[in-house]
Amino acid sequence: MQPSRETSGATERDEAAAKSPLAALLAANPVVPVVVVDSAEDGVNVGKALVAGGITTAEVTFRTAAGADAIRAMQEVEGLTVGAGTVINTAQVEAAVAAGAKYIVSPGFSADVVRATLDAGIISLPACSDASWIMAALELGIDTVKFFPASINGGVPAIKALSAAFPGLGFVPTGGVNADNLAEYLSVDVIRACGGSWMVKKDLVVAGDWEQITRLSAQAIQIAKECGR
Numbered sequence: 001m002q003p004s005r006e007t008s009g010a011t012e013r014d015e016a017a018a019k020s021p022l023a024a025l026l027a028a029n030p031v032v033p034v035v036v037v038d039s040a041e042d043g044v045n046v047g048k049a050l051v052a053g054g055i056t057t058a059e060v061t062f063r064t065a066a067g068a069d070a071i072r073a074m075q076e077v078e079g080l081t082v083g084a085g086t087v088i089n090t091a092q093v094e095a096a097v098a099a100g101a102k103y104i105v106s107p108g109f110s111a112d113v114v115r116a117t118l119d120a121g122i123i124s125l126p127a128c129s130d131a132s133w134i135m136a137a138l139e140l141g142i143d144t145v146k147f148f149p150a151s152i153n154g155g156v157p158a159i160k161a162l163s164a165a166f167p168g169l170g171f172v173p174t175g176g177v178n179a180d181n182l183a184e185y186l187s188v189d190v191i192r193a194c195g196g197s198w199m200v201k202k203d204l205v206v207a208g209d210w211e212q213i214t215r216l217s218a219q220a221i222q223i224a225k226e227c228g229r
C-alpha cells in the first residue's frame with residue numbers, strides 16, 4: 001500500500017528534523033508568531049499569552065527599539081523559545097545573541113548575517129524570495145528558508161515550483177499568512193512552518209488584549225494539528 005501523502009510528509013519532516021536543529025525547531029513550532037512590541041513588559045505578556053494558546057515560540061522583531069530588551073525579558077516565560085526577527089545586520093545579530101535569542105530570522109538574505117549567526121552557534125533562518133537567493137543560502141549550508149513576502153511572491157504555487165528545483169529544501173512562508181490560508185500552506189510537505197503576525201496584531205498588543213492573542217494562538221495550533229503538525 002502506498003503511504004498517504006500526510007504520512008510520507010511526516011516521515012520526510014521527521015528525517016529533516018533529525019538532521020538539522022532548524023528543522024527540529026520548526027517541527028516543534030509549526031506556527032511562528034512575528035512579535036512587534038514597544039516594551040519588554042508587553043513582550044512578556046505576549047509570550048505568556050502565546051504559550052497559554054499552545055504556541056511555544058516567538059520571533060521578536062528588531063523593528064522596534066525594545067526588541068533586544070523584550071527578547072531578554074521573555075526568557076523568563078516558561079515553555080517559550082525566543083528568537084529574533086527582522087535582523088538585517090551583524091550588529092543586530094550580536095545584540096540578539098547577547099539577549100539570549102535561540103534563532104535569528106531575516107526578511108531577506110545577507111551572507112554576513114547568516115555567517116555571524118552560525119558563528120555564534122545560533123540557528124539561522126534567512127528569507128529568500130527567488131531561486132538565486134536560495135542558491136546563495138544553500139552555499140552557506142542553509143536547509144530551510146523563510147519565503148517572504150509569501151502571498152505577494154506567489155504563495156503555495158510558487159513554493160511548489162521552487163521546491164521542484166531544490167529537493168530537500170524546507171520553506172517557512174511568512175507575509176500574508178493567516179487563519180484563513182494557514183491550512184493551505186501547512187498541507188504542503190516542504191513547508192516546515194508558517195510565520196505571521198495575525199495572532200499578535202499591533203492593536204491587540206496596544207489594547208493589552210492578551211486573551212484574544214491566546215484565542216487566536218489556540219486556533220492556529222488547532223489548524224496545524226488538523227494538518228498533521
Ligand SMILES: O=C(O)C(=O)C[C@H](O)[C@H](O)COP(=O)(O)O
Pocket residue numbers: 034061063085086087105106107127148174175176177195196197198
Ligand atoms: O520583519 C520581518 O523580518 C519580516 O520578515 C516581516 C514579517 O515576517 C512579516 O511582516 C509578517 O507578515 P504578516 O504576517 O503579513 O504581518
